[in-house]
Amino acid sequence: xxxxxxxxxxxxxxxxxEQLADKMGYSSKSTxxxxxxxxNDVKQRNxxxxxxxxxxxxxxxxxxxxxxxxxxxxxxxxxxxxGNNLNEESIEFAHLFQDASxxxxxxxxxxxxxxxxxx
Numbered sequence: 001x002x003x004x005x006x007x008x009x010x011x012x013x014x015x016x017x018e019q020l021a022d023k024m025g026y027s028s029k030s031t032x033x034x035x036x037x038x039x040n041d042v043k044q045r046n047x048x049x050x051x052x053x054x055x056x057x058x059x060x061x062x063x064x065x066x067x068x069x070x071x072x073x074x075x076x077x078x079x080x081x082x083g084n085n086l087n088e089e090s091i092e093f094a095h096l097f098q099d100a101s102x103x104x105x106x107x108x109x110x111x112x113x114x115x116x117x118x119x
Contacts, residue, residue, distance in 0.1 A: 002047070002061060002062055002063065003042075004036070006032075010032075016029070020053070047061055
């Protein structure tokens with residue numbers, strides 16, 4: 001399972017779960033612990049991030065590499081066009097935005113529209 005592979009990569013580098021969590025941008029080691037115990041699934045975008053942290057091919061981290069695309073995924077939200085010129089932080093925001101509830105997306109859009117009208 002993917003959690004076992006991530007644990008092997010982490011241990012091979014001599015990193016603690018806390019160190020890996022920090023490198024991944026997680027707030028605590030509990031997320032890494034749950035991944036390594038195969039409790040939490042790892043989304044494709046996070047597989048790509050783990051691969052970057054481990055400096056390896058994403059296919060090396062998954063038992064069935066045919067299901068992982070090594071392309072950076074930019075969500076295509078129907079009412080929003082992010083274009084193809086996004087930096088990594090913008091792509092992460094787009095993923096979070098896509099995964100958010102409709103209510104949260106509406107709040108973010110309201111905030112952005114207010115900021116835009118003040119400019």
